[in-house]
Amino acid sequence: MEEISADVEAHFPEYLALLKRALSQPSIAAEGQGISEMAELLAEDLRAVGFAVEIVPTDGAPVLLAHMEGQRPERLLFYNHYDVQPVDPLELWEFPPFEPTVRDGKLFARGASDNKGAIYARLAAVESYLRVRGTLPLGLTWVIEGEEEIGSVHLHQFVEARKDALKNLLGCVWEAGGKDARERYEIALGCKGILYVELRARGAARDLHSANAAIVENPAWRLVWALNSLKGPDGRVRIPGFYDTVRPPTPAQRAALADWEFPEDEVRKLYGIDRFLDGLTGMALKERLIFGATCNIDGFHSGYGGPGSKTVLPAEVVAKLDFRLVPDQEPKQVVEALRKHLDAEGFSDVEIAWWEGEKPWAGDPEHPFVQTAIRAAERVYGHLPAILPMMAGTGPVYLLCGQFGTPMITAGVGYADSRAHSPNENIRLQDFAQGIKYIVAMFEEISGWLGKGD
Ligand SMILES: [Zn+2]
Numbered sequence: 135m136e137e138i139s140a141d142v143e144a145h146f147p148e149y150l151a152l153l154k155r156a157l158s159q160p161s162i163a164a165e166g167q168g169i170s171e172m173a174e175l176l177a178e179d180l181r182a183v184g185f186a187v188e189i190v191p192t193d194g195a196p197v198l199l200a201h202m203e204g205q206r207p208e209r210l211l212f213y214n215h216y217d218v219q220p221v222d223p224l225e226l227w228e229f230p231p232f233e234p235t236v237r238d239g240k241l242f243a244r245g246a247s248d249n250k251g252a253i254y255a256r257l258a259a260v261e262s263y264l265r266v267r268g269t270l271p272l273g274l275t276w277v278i279e280g281e282e283e284i285g286s287v288h289l290h291q292f293v294e295a296r297k298d299a300l301k302n303l304l305g306c307v308w309e310a311g312g313k314d315a316r317e318r319y320e321i322a323l324g325c326k327g328i329l330y331v332e333l334r335a336r337g338a339a340r341d342l343h344s345a346n347a348a349i350v351e352n353p354a355w356r357l358v359w360a361l362n363s364l365k366g367p368d369g370r371v372r373i374p375g376f377y378d379t380v381r382p383p384t385p386a387q388r389a390a391l392a393d394w395e396f397p398e399d400e401v402r403k404l405y406g407i408d409r410f411l412d413g414l415t416g417m418a419l420k421e422r423l424i425f426g427a428t429c430n431i432d433g434f435h436s437g438y439g440g441p442g443s444k445t446v447l448p449a450e451v452v453a454k455l456d457f458r459l460v461p462d463q464e465p466k467q468v469v470e471a472l473r474k475h476l477d478a479e480g481f482s483d484v485e486i487a488w489w490e491g492e493k494p495w496a497g498d499p500e501h502p503f504v505q506t507a508i509r510a511a512e513r514v515y516g517h518l519p520a521i522l523p524m525m526a527g528t529g530p531v532y533l534l535c536g537q538f539g540t541p542m543i544t545a546g547v548g549y550a551d552s553r554a555h556s557p558n559e560n561i562r563l564q565d566f567a568q569g570i571k572y573i574v575a576m577f578e579e580i581s582g583w584l585g586k587g588d
Contacts, residue, residue, distance in 0.1 A: 195280030215282030312548030323497025465491020
Protein backbone atom coordinates (compact mmCIF):
# COMPACT_ATOMS: atom_id res chain seq x y z
CA MET A 135 0.00 0.00 0.00
CA GLU A 136 2.84 2.43 0.88
CA GLU A 137 4.45 1.94 -2.52
CA ILE A 138 1.17 2.62 -4.34
CA SER A 139 0.40 5.59 -2.08
CA ALA A 140 3.78 7.07 -2.97
CA ASP A 141 2.98 6.54 -6.65
CA VAL A 142 -0.37 8.31 -6.19
CA GLU A 143 1.38 11.28 -4.62
CA ALA A 144 4.08 11.36 -7.31
CA HIS A 145 1.46 11.42 -10.07
CA PHE A 146 -1.12 13.56 -8.32
CA PRO A 147 -0.59 16.62 -10.57
CA GLU A 148 -1.32 14.46 -13.64
CA TYR A 149 -4.43 12.97 -12.03
CA LEU A 150 -5.66 16.43 -11.16
CA ALA A 151 -4.99 17.64 -14.71
CA LEU A 152 -7.04 14.74 -16.14
CA LEU A 153 -9.92 15.55 -13.79
CA LYS A 154 -9.78 19.24 -14.74
CA ARG A 155 -9.92 18.35 -18.43
CA ALA A 156 -13.06 16.26 -17.81
CA LEU A 157 -14.60 19.07 -15.74
CA SER A 158 -14.00 21.50 -18.61
CA GLN A 159 -16.32 19.45 -20.80
CA PRO A 160 -19.96 20.34 -20.03
CA SER A 161 -22.26 17.29 -19.87
CA ILE A 162 -25.67 18.49 -18.74
CA ALA A 163 -28.18 15.68 -19.16
CA ALA A 164 -31.23 17.90 -18.60
CA GLU A 165 -30.19 20.12 -21.53
CA GLY A 166 -28.58 17.40 -23.67
CA GLN A 167 -25.42 19.51 -23.69
CA GLY A 168 -22.03 17.87 -24.35
CA ILE A 169 -23.23 14.34 -23.56
CA SER A 170 -21.69 12.45 -26.51
CA GLU A 171 -18.51 14.57 -26.30
CA MET A 172 -18.15 13.66 -22.62
CA ALA A 173 -18.74 9.96 -23.32
CA GLU A 174 -16.00 10.04 -25.98
CA LEU A 175 -13.54 11.90 -23.75
CA LEU A 176 -14.12 9.50 -20.88
CA ALA A 177 -13.79 6.45 -23.14
CA GLU A 178 -10.47 7.85 -24.33
CA ASP A 179 -9.22 8.31 -20.74
CA LEU A 180 -10.33 4.79 -19.77
CA ARG A 181 -8.65 3.24 -22.81
CA ALA A 182 -5.43 5.10 -22.03
CA VAL A 183 -5.25 3.25 -18.71
CA GLY A 184 -5.90 -0.10 -20.37
CA PHE A 185 -9.66 -0.63 -20.18
CA ALA A 186 -11.58 -2.26 -23.02
CA VAL A 187 -14.41 0.23 -23.52
CA GLU A 188 -17.73 -0.13 -25.27
CA ILE A 189 -20.04 2.83 -25.79
CA VAL A 190 -23.45 1.19 -25.52
CA PRO A 191 -26.23 3.23 -27.14
CA THR A 192 -29.68 3.67 -25.57
CA ASP A 193 -32.65 5.78 -26.66
CA GLY A 194 -31.04 8.50 -24.53
CA ALA A 195 -27.43 9.05 -23.48
CA PRO A 196 -24.97 6.22 -24.23
CA VAL A 197 -23.66 4.09 -21.37
CA LEU A 198 -19.95 3.31 -21.09
CA LEU A 199 -19.15 -0.30 -20.31
CA ALA A 200 -15.48 -0.87 -19.51
CA HIS A 201 -13.64 -4.06 -18.62
CA MET A 202 -10.25 -4.92 -17.27
CA GLU A 203 -9.03 -8.38 -16.34
CA GLY A 204 -7.24 -9.04 -13.08
CA GLN A 205 -5.23 -11.79 -11.42
CA ARG A 206 -8.30 -13.50 -10.06
CA PRO A 207 -11.44 -14.48 -11.96
CA GLU A 208 -13.75 -12.62 -9.53
CA ARG A 209 -15.01 -9.25 -10.72
CA LEU A 210 -15.79 -5.97 -9.02
CA LEU A 211 -18.31 -3.45 -10.38
CA PHE A 212 -17.86 0.33 -10.41
CA TYR A 213 -20.90 2.50 -11.10
CA ASN A 214 -20.65 6.22 -11.94
CA HIS A 215 -22.31 8.83 -14.13
CA TYR A 216 -20.65 11.32 -16.48
CA ASP A 217 -23.58 13.74 -16.66
CA VAL A 218 -23.95 16.74 -14.36
CA GLN A 219 -26.71 19.04 -13.12
CA PRO A 220 -27.51 22.34 -14.89
CA VAL A 221 -25.49 25.32 -13.62
CA ASP A 222 -28.31 27.80 -12.92
CA PRO A 223 -28.22 30.24 -11.23
CA LEU A 224 -25.00 31.12 -13.04
CA GLU A 225 -24.56 34.50 -11.33
CA LEU A 226 -23.97 32.83 -7.97
CA TRP A 227 -20.86 31.01 -9.17
CA GLU A 228 -17.54 32.47 -8.00
CA PHE A 229 -15.77 30.87 -10.99
CA PRO A 230 -17.21 29.77 -14.35
CA PRO A 231 -18.67 26.28 -13.75
CA PHE A 232 -16.81 24.66 -16.66
CA GLU A 233 -13.47 26.38 -16.04
CA PRO A 234 -12.18 24.29 -13.13
CA THR A 235 -10.39 26.53 -10.64
CA VAL A 236 -8.25 25.62 -7.62
CA ARG A 237 -8.50 28.03 -4.72
CA ASP A 238 -7.46 27.42 -1.08
CA GLY A 239 -6.99 23.70 -1.61
CA LYS A 240 -10.41 23.31 -3.23
CA LEU A 241 -11.29 22.54 -6.82
CA PHE A 242 -14.40 24.39 -8.02
CA ALA A 243 -16.40 23.16 -11.04
CA ARG A 244 -19.78 21.66 -11.88
CA GLY A 245 -19.41 17.90 -11.45
CA ALA A 246 -16.33 18.08 -9.18
CA SER A 247 -18.14 16.26 -6.40
CA ASP A 248 -21.11 14.77 -8.32
CA ASN A 249 -19.39 12.82 -9.64
CA LYS A 250 -16.46 13.31 -12.02
CA GLY A 251 -14.15 13.62 -8.99
CA ALA A 252 -15.11 10.06 -8.00
CA ILE A 253 -14.63 8.77 -11.57
CA TYR A 254 -11.14 10.21 -11.89
CA ALA A 255 -10.15 9.10 -8.37
CA ARG A 256 -11.02 5.54 -9.41
CA LEU A 257 -9.17 5.87 -12.70
CA ALA A 258 -6.10 7.22 -10.89
CA ALA A 259 -6.24 4.34 -8.39
CA VAL A 260 -6.28 1.80 -11.24
CA GLU A 261 -3.40 3.57 -12.98
CA SER A 262 -1.19 3.69 -9.87
CA TYR A 263 -2.08 0.12 -8.96
CA LEU A 264 -1.10 -1.10 -12.43
CA ARG A 265 2.14 0.88 -12.45
CA VAL A 266 3.27 -0.68 -9.15
CA ARG A 267 1.77 -4.19 -9.35
CA GLY A 268 1.38 -4.84 -13.08
CA THR A 269 -2.21 -6.17 -12.89
CA LEU A 270 -5.31 -5.57 -10.81
CA PRO A 271 -5.96 -8.18 -8.10
CA LEU A 272 -9.37 -8.95 -9.59
CA GLY A 273 -11.37 -8.14 -12.68
CA LEU A 274 -13.17 -4.83 -13.01
CA THR A 275 -16.42 -3.99 -14.80
CA TRP A 276 -17.20 -0.29 -14.96
CA VAL A 277 -20.61 1.13 -15.87
CA ILE A 278 -20.75 4.90 -16.42
CA GLU A 279 -24.11 6.27 -17.51
CA GLY A 280 -25.04 9.72 -18.75
CA GLU A 281 -28.56 10.24 -17.40
CA GLU A 282 -28.26 9.86 -13.61
CA GLU A 283 -29.20 13.47 -12.98
CA ILE A 284 -32.47 13.03 -14.91
CA GLY A 285 -33.45 9.76 -13.24
CA SER A 286 -31.44 7.17 -15.22
CA VAL A 287 -34.35 7.02 -17.66
CA HIS A 288 -32.78 4.65 -20.19
CA LEU A 289 -30.41 2.68 -17.96
CA HIS A 290 -32.83 -0.27 -18.00
CA GLN A 291 -32.23 -0.62 -21.75
CA PHE A 292 -28.52 -0.97 -21.12
CA VAL A 293 -29.15 -3.50 -18.32
CA GLU A 294 -31.41 -5.54 -20.61
CA ALA A 295 -28.82 -5.53 -23.39
CA ARG A 296 -25.81 -6.31 -21.18
CA LYS A 297 -27.30 -8.42 -18.38
CA ASP A 298 -24.47 -10.96 -18.54
CA ALA A 299 -21.90 -8.31 -17.66
CA LEU A 300 -23.79 -7.60 -14.43
CA LYS A 301 -24.09 -11.15 -13.15
CA ASN A 302 -21.80 -12.88 -10.65
CA LEU A 303 -20.09 -9.74 -9.45
CA LEU A 304 -18.41 -9.66 -6.06
CA GLY A 305 -19.62 -6.22 -5.10
CA CYS A 306 -20.24 -2.75 -6.45
CA VAL A 307 -18.59 0.56 -5.63
CA TRP A 308 -21.43 3.08 -6.13
CA GLU A 309 -20.94 6.65 -7.28
CA ALA A 310 -21.59 9.00 -4.40
CA GLY A 311 -20.45 9.79 -0.91
CA GLY A 312 -17.70 11.29 1.16
CA LYS A 313 -17.38 12.89 4.57
CA ASP A 314 -20.13 14.24 6.79
CA ALA A 315 -20.21 17.59 8.60
CA ARG A 316 -18.05 16.16 11.38
CA GLU A 317 -15.48 14.89 8.87
CA ARG A 318 -16.51 11.29 9.38
CA TYR A 319 -16.31 9.13 6.28
CA GLU A 320 -19.71 7.69 5.39
CA ILE A 321 -20.62 4.57 3.41
CA ALA A 322 -24.16 3.77 2.27
CA LEU A 323 -25.29 0.27 1.30
CA GLY A 324 -28.51 0.84 -0.62
CA CYS A 325 -31.32 3.15 -1.66
CA LYS A 326 -35.03 3.46 -1.03
CA GLY A 327 -37.27 2.64 -3.96
CA ILE A 328 -39.89 4.93 -5.43
CA LEU A 329 -43.30 4.91 -7.03
CA TYR A 330 -44.21 8.14 -8.80
CA VAL A 331 -47.78 8.62 -9.95
CA GLU A 332 -50.02 11.32 -11.35
CA LEU A 333 -53.65 11.19 -10.23
CA ARG A 334 -56.18 12.90 -12.45
CA ALA A 335 -59.89 13.61 -12.09
CA ARG A 336 -62.05 15.11 -14.83
CA GLY A 337 -65.36 16.94 -14.69
CA ALA A 338 -67.07 19.02 -17.37
CA ALA A 339 -65.67 19.20 -20.89
CA ARG A 340 -64.28 22.70 -20.16
CA ASP A 341 -63.79 25.10 -17.26
CA LEU A 342 -67.18 26.55 -16.24
CA HIS A 343 -68.56 29.62 -14.46
CA SER A 344 -68.47 28.69 -10.77
CA ALA A 345 -72.19 29.36 -10.40
CA ASN A 346 -72.47 25.89 -11.94
CA ALA A 347 -70.95 24.44 -8.75
CA ALA A 348 -74.58 24.20 -7.58
CA ILE A 349 -75.34 21.57 -10.21
CA VAL A 350 -72.03 20.29 -11.72
CA GLU A 351 -69.49 18.16 -9.86
CA ASN A 352 -66.09 19.75 -9.22
CA PRO A 353 -63.27 17.26 -9.92
CA ALA A 354 -60.97 19.13 -7.51
CA TRP A 355 -63.23 18.02 -4.64
CA ARG A 356 -63.20 14.47 -5.99
CA LEU A 357 -59.43 14.40 -5.92
CA VAL A 358 -59.20 16.02 -2.47
CA TRP A 359 -61.47 13.30 -1.11
CA ALA A 360 -59.52 10.60 -2.92
CA LEU A 361 -56.23 11.92 -1.51
CA ASN A 362 -57.81 12.13 1.92
CA SER A 363 -58.43 8.40 1.76
CA LEU A 364 -54.74 7.62 1.17
CA LYS A 365 -53.28 8.76 4.46
CA GLY A 366 -54.57 9.69 7.89
CA PRO A 367 -53.39 12.37 10.32
CA ASP A 368 -51.63 9.55 12.19
CA GLY A 369 -49.25 9.31 9.23
CA ARG A 370 -50.25 5.77 8.32
CA VAL A 371 -50.83 5.03 4.65
CA ARG A 372 -54.36 3.60 4.37
CA ILE A 373 -53.92 1.66 1.14
CA PRO A 374 -54.66 -1.94 2.17
CA GLY A 375 -51.56 -4.11 1.84
CA PHE A 376 -49.17 -1.13 1.64
CA TYR A 377 -47.13 -2.30 4.63
CA ASP A 378 -47.60 -6.05 4.14
CA THR A 379 -44.22 -6.67 2.52
CA VAL A 380 -42.21 -4.27 4.70
CA ARG A 381 -39.32 -6.12 6.27
CA PRO A 382 -38.09 -4.67 9.58
CA PRO A 383 -34.39 -3.74 9.73
CA THR A 384 -32.06 -6.49 10.94
CA PRO A 385 -30.19 -6.12 14.27
CA ALA A 386 -26.99 -5.33 12.29
CA GLN A 387 -28.77 -2.63 10.27
CA ARG A 388 -30.21 -1.16 13.49
CA ALA A 389 -26.79 -1.17 15.13
CA ALA A 390 -25.30 0.67 12.13
CA LEU A 391 -28.12 3.19 12.29
CA ALA A 392 -27.56 3.73 16.03
CA ASP A 393 -23.89 4.50 15.33
CA TRP A 394 -24.73 6.89 12.47
CA GLU A 395 -25.09 10.50 13.60
CA PHE A 396 -27.96 12.60 12.32
CA PRO A 397 -27.40 16.30 13.15
CA GLU A 398 -30.96 17.06 14.29
CA ASP A 399 -30.37 20.64 15.44
CA GLU A 400 -28.49 21.66 12.31
CA VAL A 401 -31.08 20.08 10.03
CA ARG A 402 -34.01 21.70 11.86
CA LYS A 403 -32.27 25.06 11.57
CA LEU A 404 -31.44 24.48 7.89
CA TYR A 405 -35.05 23.54 7.07
CA GLY A 406 -36.55 26.25 9.27
CA ILE A 407 -38.71 23.85 11.30
CA ASP A 408 -39.25 23.62 15.06
CA ARG A 409 -39.77 19.89 15.18
CA PHE A 410 -39.69 16.80 13.02
CA LEU A 411 -42.83 14.97 11.96
CA ASP A 412 -44.68 13.45 14.93
CA GLY A 413 -42.07 14.99 17.24
CA LEU A 414 -39.59 12.30 16.21
CA THR A 415 -36.09 12.44 17.65
CA GLY A 416 -33.08 10.18 18.23
CA MET A 417 -33.17 6.60 17.05
CA ALA A 418 -36.89 6.75 16.14
CA LEU A 419 -36.20 9.70 13.84
CA LYS A 420 -33.27 7.94 12.17
CA GLU A 421 -35.30 4.77 11.72
CA ARG A 422 -38.19 6.67 10.15
CA LEU A 423 -35.85 8.60 7.83
CA ILE A 424 -33.95 5.56 6.62
CA PHE A 425 -36.45 2.70 6.97
CA GLY A 426 -39.81 4.48 6.74
CA ALA A 427 -42.02 4.24 3.64
CA THR A 428 -43.72 7.50 2.62
CA CYS A 429 -46.72 8.81 0.69
CA ASN A 430 -45.98 12.38 -0.38
CA ILE A 431 -47.99 14.93 -2.36
CA ASP A 432 -45.54 16.66 -4.71
CA GLY A 433 -48.06 19.01 -6.24
CA PHE A 434 -51.77 19.67 -6.74
CA HIS A 435 -52.93 21.73 -9.69
CA SER A 436 -56.37 22.83 -10.76
CA GLY A 437 -58.38 25.88 -11.66
CA TYR A 438 -57.12 29.37 -10.91
CA GLY A 439 -54.09 30.25 -8.74
CA GLY A 440 -53.19 33.71 -10.05
CA PRO A 441 -53.59 37.11 -8.39
CA GLY A 442 -56.97 38.23 -7.16
CA SER A 443 -60.02 36.10 -7.73
CA LYS A 444 -61.48 34.22 -10.63
CA THR A 445 -64.65 32.28 -10.07
CA VAL A 446 -64.15 29.08 -11.94
CA LEU A 447 -65.25 25.46 -11.80
CA PRO A 448 -62.23 23.60 -13.16
CA ALA A 449 -62.66 20.85 -15.72
CA GLU A 450 -59.64 18.90 -14.59
CA VAL A 451 -57.35 18.38 -11.61
CA VAL A 452 -53.98 16.68 -11.32
CA ALA A 453 -51.98 15.67 -8.27
CA LYS A 454 -48.47 14.28 -8.39
CA LEU A 455 -47.50 11.83 -5.68
CA ASP A 456 -44.40 9.92 -4.74
CA PHE A 457 -44.09 6.94 -2.46
CA ARG A 458 -40.60 6.15 -1.14
CA LEU A 459 -40.47 2.41 -0.79
CA VAL A 460 -38.51 0.19 1.59
CA PRO A 461 -37.63 -3.52 1.32
CA ASP A 462 -39.56 -5.54 0.14
CA GLN A 463 -42.19 -3.15 -1.23
CA GLU A 464 -42.46 -3.15 -5.02
CA PRO A 465 -43.69 -0.24 -7.14
CA LYS A 466 -45.87 -2.49 -9.28
CA GLN A 467 -47.60 -4.00 -6.23
CA VAL A 468 -48.14 -0.57 -4.69
CA VAL A 469 -49.63 0.94 -7.85
CA GLU A 470 -51.97 -2.06 -8.12
CA ALA A 471 -52.96 -1.71 -4.46
CA LEU A 472 -53.55 2.00 -5.04
CA ARG A 473 -55.87 1.27 -7.98
CA LYS A 474 -57.79 -1.30 -5.95
CA HIS A 475 -58.08 1.09 -3.02
CA LEU A 476 -59.34 3.99 -5.13
CA ASP A 477 -61.93 1.70 -6.74
CA ALA A 478 -63.06 0.38 -3.36
CA GLU A 479 -63.41 3.90 -1.97
CA GLY A 480 -65.63 4.93 -4.88
CA PHE A 481 -62.98 6.75 -6.90
CA SER A 482 -62.78 4.52 -9.96
CA ASP A 483 -63.08 7.74 -12.02
CA VAL A 484 -59.74 8.96 -10.62
CA GLU A 485 -57.12 8.00 -13.20
CA ILE A 486 -53.59 6.95 -12.41
CA ALA A 487 -52.29 8.82 -15.43
CA TRP A 488 -48.76 7.42 -15.56
CA TRP A 489 -46.27 5.91 -13.21
CA GLU A 490 -42.63 5.08 -12.88
CA GLY A 491 -40.94 3.04 -10.24
CA GLU A 492 -37.76 1.72 -8.77
CA LYS A 493 -37.39 -1.10 -6.26
CA PRO A 494 -35.65 -0.53 -2.93
CA TRP A 495 -32.43 -2.18 -1.80
CA ALA A 496 -30.89 -2.18 1.69
CA GLY A 497 -27.49 -3.69 2.44
CA ASP A 498 -26.14 -5.92 5.18
CA PRO A 499 -23.41 -4.21 7.24
CA GLU A 500 -21.99 -7.63 8.12
CA HIS A 501 -21.49 -8.76 4.53
CA PRO A 502 -17.78 -9.57 3.95
CA PHE A 503 -17.65 -7.20 0.97
CA VAL A 504 -18.96 -4.36 3.15
CA GLN A 505 -16.41 -5.32 5.79
CA THR A 506 -13.59 -4.85 3.24
CA ALA A 507 -14.93 -1.34 2.55
CA ILE A 508 -14.97 -0.59 6.29
CA ARG A 509 -11.38 -1.80 6.76
CA ALA A 510 -10.22 0.20 3.73
CA ALA A 511 -11.84 3.33 5.17
CA GLU A 512 -10.17 2.76 8.52
CA ARG A 513 -6.79 2.48 6.82
CA VAL A 514 -7.14 5.59 4.69
CA TYR A 515 -9.26 7.88 6.86
CA GLY A 516 -7.98 6.72 10.23
CA HIS A 517 -11.39 6.07 11.79
CA LEU A 518 -14.32 3.69 11.56
CA PRO A 519 -16.72 4.98 8.89
CA ALA A 520 -20.41 5.58 9.50
CA ILE A 521 -22.52 2.91 7.79
CA LEU A 522 -25.93 3.74 6.36
CA PRO A 523 -27.79 0.52 5.42
CA MET A 524 -29.96 2.46 2.96
CA MET A 525 -30.13 6.06 1.73
CA ALA A 526 -33.36 8.01 2.20
CA GLY A 527 -33.20 8.92 -1.50
CA THR A 528 -33.52 6.73 -4.56
CA GLY A 529 -31.12 5.56 -7.24
CA PRO A 530 -30.92 2.62 -9.67
CA VAL A 531 -29.28 0.34 -7.09
CA TYR A 532 -31.81 -2.45 -7.49
CA LEU A 533 -31.54 -2.27 -11.28
CA LEU A 534 -27.75 -2.62 -11.38
CA CYS A 535 -26.98 -4.51 -8.17
CA GLY A 536 -29.98 -5.68 -6.16
CA GLN A 537 -31.61 -7.87 -8.80
CA PHE A 538 -28.29 -9.67 -9.32
CA GLY A 539 -27.61 -10.04 -5.59
CA THR A 540 -24.54 -7.77 -5.79
CA PRO A 541 -23.79 -5.99 -2.50
CA MET A 542 -22.90 -2.31 -2.87
CA ILE A 543 -21.01 0.38 -1.02
CA THR A 544 -20.77 4.07 -1.88
CA ALA A 545 -17.40 5.79 -2.31
CA GLY A 546 -16.97 9.45 -3.13
CA VAL A 547 -14.69 12.42 -2.67
CA GLY A 548 -17.24 14.92 -1.38
CA TYR A 549 -17.53 16.63 2.00
CA ALA A 550 -20.30 18.50 3.83
CA ASP A 551 -19.76 21.74 1.87
CA SER A 552 -19.33 20.19 -1.60
CA ARG A 553 -22.51 21.91 -2.85
CA ALA A 554 -23.56 19.23 -5.31
CA HIS A 555 -26.41 20.48 -7.57
CA SER A 556 -25.68 24.05 -6.34
CA PRO A 557 -23.45 26.93 -7.42
CA ASN A 558 -19.76 26.65 -6.40
CA GLU A 559 -19.70 22.87 -6.38
CA ASN A 560 -16.27 21.86 -5.13
CA ILE A 561 -14.07 19.16 -3.65
CA ARG A 562 -10.99 19.46 -1.47
CA LEU A 563 -7.78 18.27 -3.17
CA GLN A 564 -6.97 16.38 0.02
CA ASP A 565 -10.23 14.41 -0.30
CA PHE A 566 -9.49 13.67 -3.95
CA ALA A 567 -6.08 12.23 -2.97
CA GLN A 568 -7.64 10.18 -0.16
CA GLY A 569 -10.38 9.01 -2.51
CA ILE A 570 -7.71 7.59 -4.84
CA LYS A 571 -5.98 5.82 -1.94
CA TYR A 572 -9.31 4.51 -0.70
CA ILE A 573 -9.90 2.63 -3.97
CA VAL A 574 -6.35 1.25 -3.81
CA ALA A 575 -7.05 0.11 -0.24
CA MET A 576 -10.31 -1.51 -1.42
CA PHE A 577 -8.36 -3.53 -4.03
CA GLU A 578 -5.96 -4.69 -1.34
CA GLU A 579 -8.63 -5.52 1.23
CA ILE A 580 -10.69 -7.46 -1.32
CA SER A 581 -7.60 -9.28 -2.48
CA GLY A 582 -6.83 -10.21 1.15
CA TRP A 583 -10.41 -11.39 1.73
CA LEU A 584 -10.43 -13.55 -1.42
CA GLY A 585 -6.93 -14.84 -0.70
CA LYS A 586 -8.15 -16.26 2.62
CA GLY A 587 -10.67 -18.40 0.75
CA ASP A 588 -8.00 -20.17 -1.35
ZN1 LIG B 1 -26.42 14.42 -8.60
